[in-house]
Ligand SMILES: Nc1ncnc2c1ncn2[C@@H]1O[C@H](COP(=O)(O)OP(=O)(O)OP(=O)(O)O)[C@@H](O)[C@H]1O
């Protein structure tokens with residue numbers, strides 16, 4: 001495992017949405033490949049901002065963010081988008097799905113956007129069959145053609161998880177994907193997510209303000225502790 | 233390809249707005265193309281009304297007035313032409329044929345055209361067609377009347393119907409020529425020209441009808457004057473050797489009531505006046521010279537016009553009205569496009585989430601902008617073609633109506649380069665309009681990052 005580059009390697013990161021107003025200041029943060037990391041912090045502490053930096057949607061004001069050894073800031077923005085789509089699966093808190101696409105179409109999207117991700121589908125399956133396989137794996141077998149607007153919140157989150165997992169991206173980032181689920185659903189969802197991440201040997205960075213979830217991860221990080229912005 | 237599929241699905245998802253937007257663009261496109269087609273149709277129809285005639289000659293006056301009154305049955309003629317003058321020009325060595333025309337009467341608002349059989353022989357319209365009788369025969373005698381198809385239909389006339397014509401062009405009533413009824417002997421085949429809305433009688437018929445009437449028309453418009461007949465009861469067919477100035481042309485005086493006046497000279501014995509005459513030259517190149525000669529005639533001041541030139545002048549003079557119509561349709565199109573802008577722009581807020589999702593999946597802001605441009609482009613393309621279809625649909629329905637009510641035949645032709653230019657312009661404008669929400673979405677995408685804003 002150690003011969004693989006770190007999934008996430010952050011050094012001397014400074015970020016502010018506006019000049020002079022720092023939101024984040026991190027000395028180092030490293031997530032090893034294959035790790036299952038829990039990051040927590042109160043609302044407004046900069047969790048989503050950090051994920052944006054890791055995903056290459058935001059560019060650091062100072063410092064470096066390397067994903068799988070690649071410094072995203074050195075890539076032109078179009079390649080950065082491609083890099084994200086190819087290597088990162090992203091899960092939002094809520095409303096993860098494109099409302100006008102079906103369940104399988106939503107799941108298949110990353111592979112249709114990125115050839116490399118399509119190429120990583122194993123077992124000689126095409127995109128649609130792989131999307132279907134993942135849907136079934138995430139217990140969505142009977143909703144393949146249901147309009148996503150007719151799914152329950154828990155079902156929607158599982159569709160989003162399937163979409164994040166398709167084409168085996170190395171890094172799965174989840175921004176409070178369980179906050180809208182009740183405890184039972186949340187546990188079942190996490191279980192499935194873990195199983196699938198293990199199957200795909202993916203690194204998982206899971207963000208939540210709900211500390212109670214932390215026990216199920218390899219590593220628990222507190223953003224307010226790491227973040228020294230604003231003299232904290 | 234994926235972007236196109238996403239655009240299509242997204243439009244389908246917002247079905248109602250999509251349909252409304254497409255319809256508003258389609259309507260403006262159909263107006264734009266429709267006005268153009270009708271404009272060109274009217275021009276072609278007018279140009280097709282008179283073919284093969286080299287010169288139209290009438291009393292000195294405006295060329296538009298002459299053209300309109302003599303061929304299109306619109307407005308009153310400027311004056312009259314002496315029979316002797318007509319005869320003189322008819323005999324001109326450069327002239328192949330002439331059609332005398334005497335106007336000034338009407339039948340329930342339809343124009344009465346006094347002419348000779350030369351009209352049916354030499355008058356050509358679209359595609360060089362002749363005016364022929366669809367039912368019955370052409371006129372021969374003084375009491376014969378041949379009517380256009382529209383006259384027959386609206387007045388419900390058939391072969392053998394007796395009709396009374398009215399002096400002057402207005403209505404019926406006090407100045408009906410009741411004492412001189414005519415019998416319908418023929419109904420003309422449809423020509424889609426003003427001929428369909430005209431009533432044709434012989435020059436002798438005109439004369440006979442006006443027998444004993446005051447030479448000046450009572451309602452003020454210039455009524456061709458008819459001199460009292462020298463031989464009471466005489467008609468063209470019974471021109472006798474006693475008439476002064478016997479026709480010099482061989483075989484001109486038709487013997488024993490044959491009645492068919494085939495040559496203008498057969499009327500030499502009559503001192504009536506004409507409203508105008510149409511003329512064909514032996515060599516078309518002589519038209520201009522002949523026109524100059526006529527316009528500078530010392531004996532009687534005449535106006536001779538080349539139909540095509542006069543039509544061009546006409547289009548030139550009504551150009552401002554066409555420009556006005558174009559400006560209005562252009563404005564309607566702009567409103568349609570603005571409607572699309574509003575429709576797309578107003579969805580941006582609710583679609584911010586969708587944009588953030590696409591962004592998280594590795595779609596760049598450029599792709600997201602492209603999605604919106606594609607959507608507006610699709611709306612414009614579909615709108616443009618639906619509009620084109622609408623034009624042809626409406627033309628199919630309107631063609632018959634225009635033909636029946638205005639004698640204007642609007643040909644349905646495949647879209648020409650101007651139509652394609654319009655369509656292309658609408659599509660380009662649609663894409664340009666799409667750039668506005670696209671730019672906004674681009675900005676939103678960069679600003680929002682992976683934050684989902686509700
Ligand atoms: N697009 C933006 N422009 C300017 N400031 C922003 C933007 N997004 C977030 N911020 C600010 O950055 C700080 C961190 O926000 P962030 O969304 O990262 O918090 P968070 O930890 O994800 O909170 P939550 O748990 O509520 O999602 C907040 O103070 C917020 O106001």
Ligand SMILES: [Mg+2]
Pocket residue numbers: 047048049175
């Ligand atoms: Mg957040």
